[in-house]
Amino acid sequence: MSAASRTDAEAAVVLKGVSKHFGGVKALDYIDLEIYDGEFFSMLGPSGSGKTTSLRIVAGFEQPTAGRVMLYGRDVTTTPPFDRDVNTVFQDYALFPHMTVEQNVGYGLMIRKVNRHEIQRRVGEMLEMVRLPGTQARRPSQLSGGQRQRIALARALINRPRVLLLDEPLGALDLKLRQQMQIELKAIQREVGITFIFVTHDQEEALTMSDRLAVFNHGRIEQIGAPADVYERPLTAFVAGFVGTTNILTDDIAQRLVGRPAALSIRPEKIRLLPQGTTPDPDQFAASGTVRDVIYVGMTTRFIVALDGGGELEVVSQNLDTRAEEAFAARGTPMVAVWHKSAMRELSTAGA
Amino acid sequence: MSAVMLDSQVPQPPQTPLRRVSAWFFRHPTLTLFSLLAVPMAWMVVVYLGSLSALLAQSFFRLDGFTGRIVREFGLSTYEQLFTAANIDIVVRTTVMAAAVTVAGALIAFPLAYYTARFAPPRLKTFLYLAVLLPLWSSYLVRVYTWKIILAQEGIITWVFDLLGLRGILDGILAIPGIGGPSLSFSYLGMFLVFVYIWLPYMVLPIMTALERVPNSLVEASSDLGARPRYTFRRIILPLAFPGVVAGSIFTFSLTLGDYIIPQVIGNSSFFIGQVVYAQQGTAGNIPLAAAFTVVPVVIMLIYLLIARRLGAFNAL
Numbered sequence: 059m060s061a062a063s064r065t066d067a068e069a070a071v072v073l074k075g076v077s078k079h080f081g082g083v084k085a086l087d088y089i090d091l092e093i094y095d096g097e098f099f100s101m102l103g104p105s106g107s108g109k110t111t112s113l114r115i116v117a118g119f120e121q122p123t124a125g126r127v128m129l130y131g132r133d134v135t136t137t138p139p140f141d142r143d144v145n146t147v148f149q150d151y152a153l154f155p156h157m158t159v160e161q162n163v164g165y166g167l168m169i170r171k172v173n174r175h176e177i178q179r180r181v182g183e184m185l186e187m188v189r190l191p192g193t194q195a196r197r198p199s200q201l202s203g204g205q206r207q208r209i210a211l212a213r214a215l216i217n218r219p220r221v222l223l224l225d226e227p228l229g230a231l232d233l234k235l236r237q238q239m240q241i242e243l244k245a246i247q248r249e250v251g252i253t254f255i256f257v258t259h260d261q262e263e264a265l266t267m268s269d270r271l272a273v274f275n276h277g278r279i280e281q282i283g284a285p286a287d288v289y290e291r292p293l294t295a296f297v298a299g300f301v302g303t304t305n306i307l308t309d310d311i312a313q314r315l316v317g318r319p320a321a322l323s324i325r326p327e328k329i330r331l332l333p334q335g336t337t338p339d340p341d342q343f344a345a346s347g348t349v350r351d352v353i354y355v356g357m358t359t360r361f362i363v364a365l366d367g368g369g370e371l372e373v374v375s376q377n378l379d380t381r382a383e384e385a386f387a388a389r390g391t392p393m394v395a396v397w398h399k400s401a402m403r404e405l406s407t408a409g410a
Numbered sequence: 411m412s413a414v415m416l417d418s419q420v421p422q423p424p425q426t427p428l429r430r431v432s433a434w435f436f437r438h439p440t441l442t443l444f445s446l447l448a449v450p451m452a453w454m455v456v457v458y459l460g461s462l463s464a465l466l467a468q469s470f471f472r473l474d475g476f477t478g479r480i481v482r483e484f485g486l487s488t489y490e491q492l493f494t495a496a497n498i499d500i501v502v503r504t505t506v507m508a509a510a511v512t513v514a515g516a517l518i519a520f521p522l523a524y525y526t527a528r529f530a531p532p533r534l535k536t537f538l539y540l541a542v543l544l545p546l547w548s549s550y551l552v553r554v555y556t557w558k559i560i561l562a563q564e565g566i567i568t569w570v571f572d573l574l575g576l577r578g579i580l581d582g583i584l585a586i587p588g589i590g591g592p593s594l595s596f597s598y599l600g601m602f603l604v605f606v607y608i609w610l611p612y613m614v615l616p617i618m619t620a621l622e623r624v625p626n627s628l629v630e631a632s633s634d635l636g637a638r639p640r641y642t643f644r645r646i647i648l649p650l651a652f653p654g655v656v657a658g659s660i661f662t663f664s665l666t667l668g669d670y671i672i673p674q675v676i677g678n679s680s681f682f683i684g685q686v687v688y689a690q691q692g693t694a695g696n697i698p699l700a701a702a703f704t705v706v707p708v709v710i711m712l713i714y715l716l717i718a719r720r721l722g723a724f725n726a727l
Contacts, residue, residue: 117630117634118633118634119630119633119634138633139630139633139634140633140634140635140636140637140638141636144634145634145635146630146631146634148627148630148631149627150625150627152625152627152628152630152631153631154628154631154632154646155650156649156650165632165635165637166635166636169635169636169637169641170636213631213635214634214635217635217636
């Protein structure tokens, strides 16, 4: 959306030189990050990359070893979680088992001493919004995983926080429900208009939902940008491999293609396999090889091509009018892999 | 790699008779369950519940005062005996002691369990666990008699009070009617201290278990929603740990109700329920009255559990 393009937008959350060490382990190693007001921001990375630690530092559950945390211009580095204007949706939902849905959702308002009727009314509204009206009297144990997830969301949003933190909230849901919740979460974010910070290890989820995302690896941020930007123009080999799949070409083949040692990334879906002997256009690269394996995955087919000069190339092609039998017949045949020069990215080798 | 896997054949396990038995049980899960449970269930029903109902039946018989024989007829005359002023005194005295021990035990155990379960680093946690359990490994009798010496007129407590020049305070406490006495070892206060000491592990362990089962994310969620630590403690941690407190109190309460050794060794020789049962079934040979007295703690415990349920102690289970 527009949030990514706003350079002078008000910063909702700023992390300045934040580090977090657990004993000798650097969970976060000097992070600088700026999250704009009203954007859907994802922190993407494998487990142990520091994304959850970053979120917990914003929430106030962890104190950074070094650095500062700003929330709408206010330094909250040492502010306890109960005095921060942020709320969290936990990975395990963390619903209070001894309370009803109404008591769970109304918990934040009860602390703020809002009167009983007002709490009832607003809990009703929130349940309406997460599409679980009439569940007030139920207990968390009587709800399904997806329903608990919605209640946790309602409970976190009822305080109208300025920033909502979500710690892999969809991780425990099955695929269909997860996809449905992705769309709903996005819609709710648009409706309430507050900043969402979303932690996930699922790159597809991050690409689907975010205005911008940060890719974490080994306690550092490797790249920040809009999803399309990060996907199309990865800066490091790690980002290229973690966000989507990619072929990384180095050594001899890189030397041959660009005339110098480099690390090159080319997405499998950007490559086309053509019959042997085809000459590429001037704005295309080509590499010849033999199809070693064919994997049929329904919507697409993946070809593993053993390149003549050594190395392998993964190619994905849509099954537009290819039938499975035809795809399988390609096994063992020599082919030419062809791709557009602009589709290939040169990666910084520092991160690899 | 796959070629290697296919080449080396793994032999089928040999078909022994035991394997066939296992297969039969696998196909008949209900019978498996039955054969596994038969012995413990028989124990439970015959030995456990059987003896309890025999006890209950005994309490409706009575002792013939002239012949000293037990009259095996159903009647309530033994219970009439139970409700004499002296016996009611014993019941009240025992119940008050059990309640006091339970409350004090909970007050001491909770902070200890709370620290151990939520804050202690792993090694200290193991140490504290052992420290709580350790007394249970040594003889109960030895520990009770040790306390008699500790609490005695010439014991270490009096000595410490003397050393600090605070003897007046100790004498003042011992002069309080109802709980005092000539020395700690001959007072209700002393008995109370020993009861609390002896039963404390039974209070600490269930509370510790209950607290350990409260996920940290609930505490964080409460804090995240704006609750200060005190509020989180009152609204989240305490209600979720309460079943543990109730479980612990069931132990301390019922164990105190039934104990007959501590009141005999420590205290001013006024009777407690356990002692009466011991005396009636032994020297006096009045099994029906002993049985009737045994029914008393059972009834008190039932009332106690009903109240606990009313208070919502089992809601979070």
